[in-house]
Each structure stands twice: as C-alpha cells, then as structure tokens.
Amino acid sequence: xxxxxxxxxxxxxxxxxxxxxxxxxxxxxxxxxxxxxxxxxxxxxxxxxxxxxxxxxxxxxxxxxxxxxxxxxxxxxxxxxxxxxxxxxxxxxxxxxxxxxxxxxxxxxxxxxxxxxxxxxxxxxxxxxxxxxxxxx
Numbered sequence: 001x002x003x004x005x006x007x008x009x010x011x012x013x014x015x016x017x018x019x020x021x022x023x024x025x026x027x028x029x030x031x032x033x034x035x036x037x038x039x040x041x042x043x044x045x046x047x048x049x050x051x052x053x054x055x056x057x058x059x060x061x062x063x064x065x066x067x068x069x070x071x072x073x074x075x076x077x078x079x080x081x082x083x084x085x086x087x088x089x090x091x092x093x094x095x096x097x098x099x100x101x102x103x104x105x106x107x108x109x110x111x112x113x114x115x116x117x118x119x120x121x122x123x124x125x126x127x128x129x130x131x132x133x134x135x136x137x
Contacts, residue, residue, distance in 0.1 A: 002053040008032035010057065014044035030057060037061040043077040051080060 004010050010030040017023050028044040038054070039062040046054075054060065060081040065074040101107070 002030075002050065012044060012046065012050060014046075016044075030054065030060075032058055033062075040064070040077065040081075042066065043073045045073050046076070 002010050002012055008031060012028040012030070014026045014028065015023065016026045026042060026044045028046070029041040031039045031041075033039055036058050038058045038060045040054075040060050041064045043063055043065060060077070063074065063077050063081065
C-alpha cells in the first residue's frame with residue numbers, strides 16, 4: 001500500500017522472509033522529480049492495485065535496484081515502465097537482436113530474470129545463439 005511521507009515522497013513496505021524464516025521486509029521509495037516524473041528506488045513486489053496508485057503520481061522514468069534483494073522485482077517494474085526505444089520485451093525481440101548481432105560477427109549476450117525467480121539463485125549462461133530455455137525452469 002502506497003504511503004505518503006512528505007511532499008513528493010512515498011513508500012511501499014513489503015514483507016520479505018529470508019532463509020531461516022527471518023522476516024526483514026523491504027521498502028520501495030518513490031520520489032516525484034522536478035519534471036513531474038517518478039524515480040523508484042528498490043522496486044519491491046507489487047500488484048495491479050499498487051501500480052494504479054503509482055501511475056496516479058506520474059510517469060515512472062527511473063528505476064534503481066541497488067542490491068540483490070532489490071533486483072528480485074526489477075524485471076516486473078521494467079516490463080511495466082520501460083518504454084524507451086532500446087528496451088527489449090520478450091524472447092522474440094531477443095532473438096531478433098541476437099540474429100542481427102551474430103550476422104555481423106558480434107557476440108550477443110543477454111540475461112533476464114524470470115518473474116518469481118531470484119537473479120541470485122543460480123542464473124545460467126547460455127551460448128551465443130542459444131535461445132532454448134534451460135530444462136526444469
């Protein structure tokens with residue numbers, strides 16, 4: 001739930017339990033910039049209701065995930081808010097980029113975080129041109 005702390009400053013507190021059942025929680029901080037856009041720090045787990053409230057604040061144009069705990073939800077936030085010309089959405093666009101670069105002899109490397117999976121939880125490197133998903137994931 002979005003909570004206003006001050007003019008142009010909001011937070012969303014999230015439950016987080018780590019190994020051993022230790023509850024530490026996380027907090028997403030949202031700041032309205034001078035241009036009216038929104039800066040999001042430590043993007044946490046959110047639902048459509050949270051994003052409806054966030055969208056009322058302004059356009060999220062900057063997302064900062066400063067450590068592995070904060071990275072866990074950045075893919076969801078980027079897929080929702082990154083409308084830049086160079087953003088890549090989905091495996092079809094990754095395949096197009098891979099084909100383009102490989103045609104000109106440029107090695108292409110990409111990584112992604114599957115929603116619901118931790119980027120620190122054993123990511124796998126795939127060979128150039130390999131677009132098949134690892135089995136069991």
